[in-house]
Amino acid sequence: MTTFDALGLSPKILKALETTSLKTPTPIQAQSIPPIMAGRDLMGLAQTGTGKTAAFGLPLLHRILDIGHPPGPKNIRALILVPTRELATQIRDNFLTFTQGTAVKIVMVVGGASVNRQAQALVRGADVLVATPGRLIDLIERGDVSLEKCGYLVLDEADHMLDMGFIHALRRIAKHIPVRRQTLMFSATMPKDIDEIAATYLRDPVKVQVAPPGKPAEKVTQGVHYIPNGDKARLLEEYLKKHPGEQALAFTRTKHGADKLAKVLAQWGFQVGAIHGNRSQNQRDRILTEFKSGGLDVLVATDVAARGIDIPTVRHVYNYDMPNVPENYVHRIGRTARAGAEGSSISFCAPAEMGELQAIEKILKKPLPVIGGAPWAADVIASAPKPGQRSGAKPGQGRSGPRGGGQGGGGARPGSKASGSKAAAKPGGSQAAPGGGNPNAPRGGAQAPRRTGGQKPGGQTPGGQRPGGQRPTGPRPR
Missing domain, CATH: 3.40.50.300 (P-loop containing nucleotide triphosphate hydrolases)
Structure with missing residues (x-):
């Protein structure tokens, strides 16, 4: 059976995982972590509740820990775009757990909260920014955040972003991110329009699918x-x-x-x-x-x-x-x-x-x-x-x-x-x-x-x- 240790993750991440219920990788994690650590773009399809956050979060944090220096004022290293505030909160909380005992800085920006406080949190930059599209665009237009040094883009629940009409916001945001980046896309369903996103934003991606698209959890x-x-x-x-x-x-x-x-x-x-x-x-x-x-x-x-x-x-x-x-x-x-x-x-x-x-x-x-x-x-x-x-x-x-x-x-x-x-x-x-x-x-x-x-x-x-x-x-x- 594969272990997180066998996947080659940073010892700091492995130590943080000891405080969680994650003991062995799920199928989506075991198949996604190695290619992401190798720098490949990836399209991941898996049922809800199968551990997609750790599937992209652990290898992403592993790569960020290798950098070893702060991102700089208002700059971010990795951007995770999500369709809802609840999902942003869930991912932020998981990332805080994964980075215990490290200097990695996680910031979340979503609508419905003080934009000034969020801007203040970005003054010194962030290693990982978890954001909903609308609020991120507000902060970009105000000059409170720069994506010029963003080397990683994650689109989580990409199909739902299509449902909610975020495709236009995604296009506006992507213009500010360097073309040379690693892009990861995760979803539980596979509507036809998602192929357009994959073709536009992913370069020669690895495709990981652990269950037929749209299939609910078996239990x-x-x-x-x-x-x-x-x-x-x-x-x-x-x-x-x-x-x-x-x-x-x-x-x-x-x-x-x-x-x-x-x-x-x-x-x-x-x-x-x-x-x-x-x-x-x-x-x-x-x-x-x-x-x-x-x-x-x-x-x-x-x-x-x-x-x-x-x-x-x-x-x-x-x-x-x-x-x-x-x-x-x-x-x-x-x-x-x-x-x-x-x-x-x-x-x-x-x-x-x-x-x-x-x-x-x-x-x-x-x-x-x-x-x-x-x-x-x-x-x-x-x-x-x-x-x-x-x-x-x-x-x-x-x-x-x-x-x-x-x-x-x-x-x-x-x-x-x-x-x-x-x-x-x-x-x-x-x-x-x-x-x-x-x-x-x-x-x-x-x-x-x-x-x-x-x-x-x-x-x-x-x-x-x-x-x-x-x-x-x-x-x-x-």
């Missing part, structure tokens, strides 16, 4: 639960209560949706936090620290957190909203089952999200196991409101799905009694869809029967819909 148990949008919050509540004391991540499509879901879960007694692009860096750091320490049961996040969260205690990932970029599914569920641990992922699929589900199954090259409900019928999908279209229901307030989708469950406000039958009070009643899913799982699915009894005065059913599918009169819920 993640995956499944899909078909459920109307209005019933998702109560369904999530039931799943969370099945696993008390086990931390979970719930992903939403929008920042507003993350805040709304977090508020509802808090009302139902969960310790919950939400992070997304509208949170300041201090807020995001505080919430993540609280989650890591076990102070939160659930973290609700947008895809900004699908990369960069490395918390081994996360056991469950819930795709509350299906991701509209199928590759993001792999990164979302990669937040669990990290470093060889086991985890589970459950995706909640509403009628309008069948297209997203099919795109995910295409990159996985297999269908997700059905653990609740049943696939939505074509007429239900056609009549469903599209993601982002206002449907008039708040999280936790159940409405019937179009043309006979499951209804009821979430109609009661937190703390109040549900009207109608007992089955309407919780999403575990008698509405499990016939023919699909686990009979012990929470209910949901396209074929759930329409409730016919228990009408309120005026003809409204407990789910908030009049007979014949007409909307109730009065203002929409806000």
Whole structure:
């Protein structure tokens, strides 16, 4: 078995590794470290949670330690570009661990924090700069940092940088870096556009691939639960209560949706936090620290957190909203089952999200196991409101799905009694869809029967819909 010592790493780095849980190299590390130490450009493809940071960080630091003199005012030796603040923080923290007992200086610059403080940290230069593209461009334009002596460029999660439109920022930044440099690119998925980046920025690269692009970690148990949008919050509540004391991540499509879901879960007694692009860096750091320490049961996040969260205690990932970029599914569920641990992922699929589900199954090259409900019928999908279209229901307030989708469950406000039958009070009643899913799982699915009894005065059913599918009169819920 290969060891870090056998790879020829600096004794100073090997000593720092003794304080970590890294004992033997993972496949991506064992295959990447030698060519990087030899000065080759490299394209690395590996699943999330397999140790990509150490794969490029250890050999990069080995080469920097050989230089032996400071970089000079405002200059940097190595630049690591990442798409999110959370990933920047994770890499910075790992590099600080790897460089214990050395004079290597690590600096991080990201949006949402004081640009003046970051500029001050760069006054005497840095050996390694970990940065998000937007903030780095700000500092370059202010004259607070120079890339003229940067000999190493690392693009981590390069595919996500494409998703977030950073390609133009990358082009602006690359103009300031010498052409003669070592460039490393790492990713968990391989979209077509990434070939353009590789051809543009890498010279005769070594390609290291330890798993097929887009393949999730093997120890993640995956499944899909078909459920109307209005019933998702109560369904999530039931799943969370099945696993008390086990931390979970719930992903939403929008920042507003993350805040709304977090508020509802808090009302139902969960310790919950939400992070997304509208949170300041201090807020995001505080919430993540609280989650890591076990102070939160659930973290609700947008895809900004699908990369960069490395918390081994996360056991469950819930795709509350299906991701509209199928590759993001792999990164979302990669937040669990990290470093060889086991985890589970459950995706909640509403009628309008069948297209997203099919795109995910295409990159996985297999269908997700059905653990609740049943696939939505074509007429239900056609009549469903599209993601982002206002449907008039708040999280936790159940409405019937179009043309006979499951209804009821979430109609009661937190703390109040549900009207109608007992089955309407919780999403575990008698509405499990016939023919699909686990009979012990929470209910949901396209074929759930329409409730016919228990009408309120005026003809409204407990789910908030009049007979014949007409909307109730009065203002929409806000």
